[in-house]
Every structure is written in structure tokens, then in C-alpha cells.
Amino acid sequence: xxxxxxxxxxxxxxxxxxxxxxxxxxxxxxxxxxxxxxxxxxxxxxxxxxxxxxxxxxxxxxxxxxxxxxxxxxxxxxxxxxxxxxxxxxxxxxxxxxxxxxxxxxxxxxxxxxxxxxxxxxxxxxxxxxxxxxxxxxxxxxxxxxxxxxxxxxxxxxxxxxxxxxxxxxxxxxxxxxxxxxxxxxxxxxxxxxxxxxxxxxxxxxxxxxxxxxxxxxxxxxxxxxxxxxxxxxxxxxxxxxxxxxxxxxxxxxxxxxxxxxxxxxxxxxxxxxxxxxxxxxxxxxxxxxxxxxxxxxxxxxxxxxxxxxxxxxxxxxxxxxxxxxxxxxxxxxxxxxxxxxxxxxxxxxxxxxxxxxxxxxxxxxxxxxxxxxxxxxxxxxxxxxxxxxxxxxxxxxxxxxxxxxxxxxxxxxxxxxxxxxxxxxxxxxxxxxxxxxxxxxxxxxxxxxxxxxxxxxxxxxxx
Numbered sequence: 001x002x003x004x005x006x007x008x009x010x011x012x013x014x015x016x017x018x019x020x021x022x023x024x025x026x027x028x029x030x031x032x033x034x035x036x037x038x039x040x041x042x043x044x045x046x047x048x049x050x051x052x053x054x055x056x057x058x059x060x061x062x063x064x065x066x067x068x069x070x071x072x073x074x075x076x077x078x079x080x081x082x083x084x085x086x087x088x089x090x091x092x093x094x095x096x097x098x099x100x101x102x103x104x105x106x107x108x109x110x111x112x113x114x115x116x117x118x119x120x121x122x123x124x125x126x127x128x129x130x131x132x133x134x135x136x137x138x139x140x141x142x143x144x145x146x147x148x149x150x151x152x153x154x155x156x157x158x159x160x161x162x163x164x165x166x167x168x169x170x171x172x173x174x175x176x177x178x179x180x181x182x183x184x185x186x187x188x189x190x191x192x193x194x195x196x197x198x199x200x201x202x203x204x205x206x207x208x209x210x211x212x213x214x215x216x217x218x219x220x221x222x223x224x225x226x227x228x229x230x231x232x233x234x235x236x237x238x239x240x241x242x243x244x245x246x247x248x249x250x251x252x253x254x255x256x257x258x259x260x261x262x263x264x265x266x267x268x269x270x271x272x273x274x275x276x277x278x279x280x281x282x283x284x285x286x287x288x289x290x291x292x293x294x295x296x297x298x299x300x301x302x303x304x305x306x307x308x309x310x311x312x313x314x315x316x317x318x319x320x321x322x323x324x325x326x327x328x329x330x331x332x333x334x335x336x337x338x339x340x341x342x343x344x345x346x347x348x349x350x351x352x353x354x355x356x357x358x359x360x361x362x363x364x365x366x367x368x369x370x371x372x373x374x375x376x377x378x379x380x381x382x383x384x385x386x387x388x389x390x391x392x393x394x395x396x397x398x399x400x401x402x403x404x405x406x407x408x409x410x411x412x413x414x415x416x417x418x419x420x421x422x423x424x425x426x427x428x429x430x431x432x433x434x435x436x437x438x439x440x441x442x443x444x445x446x447x448x449x450x451x452x453x454x455x456x457x458x459x460x461x462x463x464x
Contacts, residue, residue, distance in 0.1 A: 002143035002173050003048060006111055007070035013044065013051045013060055016084065023058050031062040034188040039109070040072050041148050041175040041185075042157075045091055048075035054084050055091035072111065074173070076141045083137065089365050089373060090133060091145065099125035101162040103153040106176040111146075115171040125160050134164045143170050151179035157189060228307045228339045229253050232405055232413055237262060241302040244291060244329050246322065247309030250274075265291050265301070269437050279439065285447045288435060291329075292451035300331040300458050306338040308411070310394075311383045316369075317433070319384070319394070324430035327398045327419045328455045332462050336399065336416040343370055343385040344409045388412050398422075421463055427456055 023031070040063065044056030053060060054076065063071060079087060104118035125131050137144060143165065148157035153176070155162050162172045177185045237243065239261050245254050248266035257264045267287045273280045294301075304326045313319040326336050346366055365373045370390070372383050386394070388407045391414065395402045399416035406413040435448035 002113065002171075003075040004043065004072070004111070004113070004146075004173055005075065006072045008046075008051065008073045010060070010064060010069055010071050013046060013053060013071055013073065015053050015057050015060070016088075021058060021088075023061070028058070028062055028065070030188075031058060032066050035059070035062055035068075036066060037188070038177065038181070038185055039175075040068070041177070043072040043074045043111075043146055043173075045087055045144055046073045046075055047079070048077050051075075054079060055088045074144055074146065076144050079141065083140065085373070086133070087137065087144065090137065099123050099159045099163050101147075101155040101159045101166070101172075103147075103149055103155065103162075103172060103174055106149050106153045106174050108151055108176040108178055111173060111175050113171055113173050116166060116169055119162060119166045119172055121163055121166055125163050127160065130160050131164050134161055135168065138164060138168055138170070143173070146173040146175065148185075149174050149176045150182045151176060156182060156186065226253060226307060227411070228305065228337065228413060232415070233303070233305055233337050237303065239263070242294065242298060243303040243305065244294075244301045245305040245307075246326055246329070247306060247312070249307075253305075263294075265294055267291060267435075269434075281439075281445060285445055288445075288448050288451050292454055295329075295451065295454040295458060300334060300455075300462065301329050302331060302334050304329050304334065304336045306336060308339055308341055310338070310391075311341045311385065313384055314382050315371075321430040321433040323394070323398045324422065324426060325434040327422060328427055328431060328459050330419045332419070334417070334419065336395075336419075337414075338395070338416065339411045339413045340386045340391050341383070342408070342410055342412050343387050343390075346372060346385055386412060419462075421459075424456070424460070427459060428452075431455060 040059065042056075042059065044059060045054040046052060046056075047054060051073070056071075060071060076087075100122040102120045102122055103114040104120070105114040106112050134145070145158060145161040145165075147155045147159065147162045149155050155174075156177070165172050233243075234257075237257075240263075242263045243257075243265065245264070245266040245268075248254050248268040251266055251268060251271070254264045254266040265287070269284060271280045271283045271287070272278065273283075306322070306326055309322055310319060313322060326338075330336060366385075370385050372385065373381070388404060391412050392402050392404065395414060395416050398420055400418035400420060401416065403415045403417075404412065405415055431452050432448075435452060436444050436446060438444060
């Protein structure tokens with residue numbers, strides 16, 4: 001049975017530091033109007049042990065502003081951080097109701113718990129991914145959501161939640177709106193009460209391992225072959241050229257090309273031990289030392305490959321670190337060959353509820369800076385997406401010549417030449433950030449000093 005308390009004193013409910021949404025004064029005023037007009041039709045989700053909000057920060061803010069003394073709350077048992085973020089995202093974003101569910105029992109103008117045998121599924125959901133994530137949270141925490149119906153019991157908000165509850169044998173907590181008010185209610189629900197902002201969620205660079213696309217496997221299978229390598233790198237590469245891959249994943253392409261006699265180097269700060277779920281720190285340091293040896297003996301590189309790594313950045317500062325490093329490793333005649341995931345990949349199934357689930361096997365939540373939180377199997381990670389125009393504009397900060405090789409719904413491919421000469425202090429700051437990233441527990445390997453010195457020296461001489 002759901003742990004629902006209809007009247008929790010508002011002073012006993014406190015906010016979480018992990019709230020991923022911000023709200024403008026105008027949106028807050030609109031939310032206040034909605035609550036005055038229809039009441040608190042959607043309970044907050046709180047931690048059962050301390051009434052800390054998991055989802056519903058903006059509703060509490062609006063309720064406080066209009067002088068409410070009590071809040072309806074669904075209590076769940078101490079979610080971990082990943083699930084707390086996921087609850088918040090799901091609770092604020094599953095207002096799509098792309099399935100049909102009808103309740104036999106409901107109360108117009110109030111809350112009612114409808115038992116499972118009185119819940120009727122009248123059409124299957126269109127979005128399996130949303131239902132999958134709802135079900136995973138329910139399997140771990142039990143019932144955690146609610147729905148809104150019209151005056152006839154038809155679910156008009158959060159029908160996917162009702163569908164999952166029925167399939168798991170649960171009933172459904174509902175709030176019914178009079179039929180004559182449904183149109184106005186749905187209009188209010190179409191307003192965006194707060195925008196996502198992921199800056200304060202504490203996502204670290206080492207959380208980003210899920211953000212990398214799968215590529216050619218080490219056993220040579222082509223199912224995940226890299227279009228960037230196969231179409232835009234290998235055809236122009238000569239064995240006399242030197243190349244470094246920044247963010248080389250599992251090193252499949254560098255290993256394959258090196259075995260064929262090419263002068264290939266790589267740097268992958270999240271290199272994993274083969275067959276084990278742990279970092280290969282020896283391999284990471286070996287990458288850095290090998291690159292140092294190459295630069296010291298032969299100078300900067302002819303090519304740099306950056307495949308979708310720019311999507312994996314946690315913030316704009318790390319984006320600068322990645323591209324400053326790509327700039328620094330190249331000769332004056334060198335070329336960066338890169339790609340990024342197209343914003344259209346997310347937007348193709350996007351709607352005003354700020355949720356997309358039609359792209360691949362992941363749910364995406366997008367903020368105004370085109371950063372997303374991606375959710376795969378209940379694990380949250382951060383990514384950034386670009387349009388053709390934004391990607392070119394970004395690259396032009398580091399290269400005088402940027403050519404778009406291809407642009408499709410999935411990826412944008414570019415070749416960049418004539419690396420700009422950046423201030424020395426910029427190279428020092430961002431090479432340090434990229435080549436000596438923080439790992440779990442605050443660990444840093446501090447083995448990058450030699451490579452940094454060589455790069456700084458060679459960059460200073462690049463256009464002399």
C-alpha cells in the first residue's frame with residue numbers, strides 16, 4: 001500500500017540540495033495560480049525518514065507563497081543519490097499520458113486510492129522506456145507516484161504510471177478534476193514550471209563513462225564500427241603521419257591501426273581493465289608517457305581524433321579543457337577530425353514536458369544549455385549536444401579553419417585545421433585539467449608533467 005499522508009505540516013518538509021530545476025518568477029506565479037485554482041493535485045515525494053523533498057521543490061515554493069499550511073506527500077524509503085535524481089526527473093517529466101487507463105473508483109476534488117482490480121488498461125503505452133524506468137523505481141521503492149483523472153475516471157495525467165502500477169499488481173492514488181475544468185487544467189499542465197539546470201548535481205568527470213558511444217570491439221566485429229574513423233580518418237591517413245586519439249574508448253582503433261604499422265597514440269582517461277569493472281590506471285599513465293615520448297622525439301602530431309568526446313563533458317570548463325588539448329597536440333599543419341552527437345538526436349522525440357525517450361535506449365532530460373542527464377538502466381550521466389551551428393562556432397574558438405564533413409540526424413562531422421595560438425596561461429590551466437583529471441576519492445595520478453612541458457614547449461615554437 002502506498003505511504004501517502006495528505007496533510008504534512010509545510011514547515012516539516014525541507015528541500016534537497018540535488019534539485020535539478022530552477023523556476024522564473026513568472027513561472028512561479030503561474031504555478032501559484034494553478035494550485036489556487038485546482039489545489040495540490042500532485043503530491044510531493046519525500047524521504048520517509050526526514051521529509052526531505054525528492055520531487056516537488058517548486059510546488060512547495062509555490063504553496064509557501066500562497067500560504068498553504070499542509071502539503072500532500074508520498075513517502076519513500078531513503079533513495080540513493082542516483083535514484084533521488086531519477087525520481088525528481090521522472091516525477092517532473094512523465095506527464096505525457098500516451099496510453100489510456102480508466103479508474104472505476106475516484107473522488108472528484110480530492111484524493112482516492114483505487115485498488116488494482118478497479119484499474120483498467122484500455123490501450124498499451126507508446127513509450128516502453130518510460131514504463132521501464134517507472135517499473136524499476138517501483139521495484140526498489142514500491143508505489144511512489146499518483147495520477148489525475150477527469151470526472152469519469154479517465155487518467156489525464158501520468159497514465160504510464162497507472163499502467164505500470166496495474167501491471168505490478170498495485171492500486172493507484174488519484175485526484176479527479178471535474179469534467180468542466182479538464183480543459184483549463186490541461187492548459188495549466190502544459191506550462192513549464194521550472195527549467196532543468198544540472199550545474200549543482202555534483203556529476204564528476206569519472207561519472208561520464210556511460211556517455212561514450214560504443215565503437216569497434218577489440219575482437220574485430222564491425223557492429224559498432226566508427227564512422228569517423230572508417231570514413232574520415234583512415235582514408236586520409238599515411239603511415240608516415242602521426243596521430244593521437246583523445247578519448248579513445250577501449251583503444252580498439254589505435255590498436256588495430258598500430259598493428260598495421262601506423263604511428264598511432266591515444267589518451268583515454270577512463271580506460272577500463274579488460275573484463276573488469278575498474279579503471280586501468282597503469283594503462284592510462286602509459287598512454288600519457290607514450291605521448292610524451294612521441295612529442296619529445298618527433299614533435300607535435302599530424303592528426304588528432306576526437307570522437308564524440310565533446311558530448312561527454314560535464315560542463316563548459318571541461319569542454320574548454322578537451323578542445324585546448326586537441327589544439328595543443330597538433331602541428332601548425334595538423335588536422336583535428338571530430339564529431340559530436342546532433343541535438344536533433346534528442347529533439348526528434350522531444351516535447352514540451354522536457355522528456356525524450358525515442359532516441360536509442362536512453363531517456364534524455366535537456367536543459368537550456370543543451371546539456372542532458374541521460375538515464376540508462378537507472379544510472380544517470382551527463383552529456384552535451386550541439387547543432388551544426390553551435391558546433392562550428394565552438395570549434396572556431398580553437399581553429400582558424402573548420403569544415404563540416406557531414407551532418408545527419410545522429411552526428412555532425414568536422415575537420416579543423418590551422419590551430420589558433422592560445423595564451424600560455426590557457427594552455428597551462430586546461431592541459432592540467434584534461435591530462436590530470438580527478439578520479440574517485442579525489443585521486444590524481446600526477447604523471448602528466450612531462451607531457452605538459454613538452455606540449456607547452458612545442459606549442460610556443462609552433463608558428464615561429
